Amino acid sequence: MNYRYSLDSWQAKFFAGLNKGETMVIVVPLKEQPPEPDNALNTARFLSACILPYPAGARVGLRETWRIASFYSDNAILTIQYKSGGMLFLSKKEHGDIVYRYGFLPHTKWRSASCMPVDAIRYWVIAKDPRVDRVQNVNVGETLMMGYKPDIELGYGTVGNFIENWFNARYAPKWTWEMNVYVEILTVEKE
Numbered sequence: 001m002n003y004r005y006s007l008d009s010w011q012a013k014f015f016a017g018l019n020k021g022e023t024m025v026i027v028v029p030l031k032e033q034p035p036e037p038d039n040a041l042n043t044a045r046f047l048s049a050c051i052l053p054y055p056a057g058a059r060v061g062l063r064e065t066w067r068i069a070s071f072y073s074d075n076a077i078l079t080i081q082y083k084s085g086g087m088l089f090l091s092k093k094e095h096g097d098i099v100y101r102y103g104f105l106p107h108t109k110w111r112s113a114s115c116m117p118v119d120a121i122r123y124w125v126i127a128k129d130p131r132v133d134r135v136q137n138v139n140v141g142e143t144l145m146m147g148y149k150p151d152i153e154l155g156y157g158t159v160g161n162f163i164e165n166w167f168n169a170r171y172a173p174k175w176t177w178e179m180n181v182y183v184e185i186l187t188v189e190k191e
Helices: 009-016 040-049 092-102 140-145 159-171
Strands: 002-006 023-029 059-063 066-072 077-082 087-091 123-134 182-190
Touching (some): 009 023, 023 140
Parallel strands (some): 002 059
Antiparallel strands (some): 023 182, 059 123, 066 077, 123 182
């Protein structure tokens, strides 16, 4: 079974710079959280039986913001452009349904990573070393491996503020930093 994860634009740029076999970290809230009351026994039972969003060994497609850049009917080439940079060329014969689902005019609008078809995914990773912990326990090293560069101004201030603001922007209103929910912290290796 193939899994998919939507990258933020800065994560996509970070991942594009990795070589085959290099790793990055993704953080995903668990769909179910421990039952109340949140005590050691309930939490231990929950963690031993929880289903991870991305189990170890899973193949994960990394989706990004994309658009159809051009479509040449003469030579049957479809060009997918990624907002983080780069392009993918697909044959119309094998991937023509993308054109019909998302429009075929040159330079169509940017589309959300969440609606990216599997055929347009250019990066695949293998899930390794999944770990379940509270979101507030994501450490600085893992934050850096997510693609955050402290020397690049992202408007978040410190590394600690970055993970808090990123998590709230990505997963609120369902999950927030203040809820201190359980997340899967997953190392993925580029294929």
